[in-house]
Amino acid sequence: MRIQVLTIFPELFEPFLGTSLVGRAIENGLLEVRVFDLREFTEDKHRSVDDEPYGGGGGMVMTAPPFLHAVEELGRTEGARGKSHNAWRILLSPQGEPLAEAKVRELARRPDLLLLCGRYEGIDERVRQTVVDEEISLGDFVLSGGELPAMAVIEAVSRQVPGVIGLADSVEHDSFRHGLLDHPHYTRPREVRGLEVPAVLLGGNHAEIADWRRRQALCATIEKRPDLLATAELSASQRREAEAIARKLGTSIPESLQPGK
Numbered sequence: 001m002r003i004q005v006l007t008i009f010p011e012l013f014e015p016f017l018g019t020s021l022v023g024r025a026i027e028n029g030l031l032e033v034r035v036f037d038l039r040e041f042t043e044d045k046h047r048s049v050d051d052e053p054y055g056g057g058g059g060m061v062m063t064a065p066p067f068l069h070a071v072e073e074l075g076r077t078e079g080a081r082g083k084s085h086n087a088w089r090i091l092l093s094p095q096g097e098p099l100a101e102a103k104v105r106e107l108a109r110r111p112d113l114l115l116l117c118g119r120y121e122g123i124d125e126r127v128r129q130t131v132v133d134e135e136i137s138l139g140d141f142v143l144s145g146g147e148l149p150a151m152a153v154i155e156a157v158s159r160q161v162p163g164v165i166g167l168a169d170s171v172e173h174d175s176f177r178h179g180l181l182d183h184p185h186y187t188r189p190r191e192v193r194g195l196e197v198p199a200v201l202l203g204g205n206h207a208e209i210a211d212w213r214r215r216q217a218l219c220a221t222i223e224k225r226p227d228l229l230a231t232a233e234l235s236a237s238q239r240r241e242a243e244a245i246a247r248k249l250g251t252s253i254p255e256s257l258q259p260g261k
């Protein structure tokens, strides 16, 4: 899988791309990430990428031509036997679809992503209108640039690439994978501030441990994110179990678990 990034701050990506799982995935050839300085695609001697907004007002706006030139140059890939394909062009923007697990998995199935990072007041609207396939947001808040959201996309997508996470099992139980939150995790020491590791995890009975973890995942979801239960992949018996847990926890049974939902 290949991801290209267009930014005026390529140096922000250096430590990120050389560290931890993403760094190793790149080193092992599982992921190719190339970061381009938008100023390389300017044509004036000052290499300017922004200008004053039409209509007045404060702040600067990123101009369209450098983005358009860059997308033209980077957006097509020559494949085998002369076949070429377009990279999927994503504009990081607070106005886009908030990034969530389903979107991450969808993006991970694309072989080629091109991430466009804005700064200042944003990018000339005609970039979005002419060369962007999709706008993606990190959430309902405004950052100063698209670089952190681009890194979030890279890291989340890379976890879906086979071989990037050592144990496929650890992704399998990640929060949101099947619509539930993950179960709690424990490690040494056995006791922390008077709190013992649950006995079942010390007993070595794998079936009991799996059962406990499944129940704990349900508890965490009911307590912290009951909204997820509406779309979680639950069998009829798991649904009954979730209802029983909700009753035991003294929380009202989430609407999504009520009969007929």
Ligand code: SAM
Binding pocket: 091, 092, 093, 094, 095, 116, 117, 118, 119, 120, 121, 122, 123, 136, 137, 138, 139, 140, 141, 142, 143, 144, 145, 146, 147, 149
């Ligand atoms: N004026 C714009 C607005 O309110 O919609 C915000 C511009 S923001 C200061 C500059 C750039 O940061 C944006 O062009 C975008 O690339 C990036 N950005 C800011 N918040 C973001 C978010 N929540 N998700 C993704 N990108 C974001």
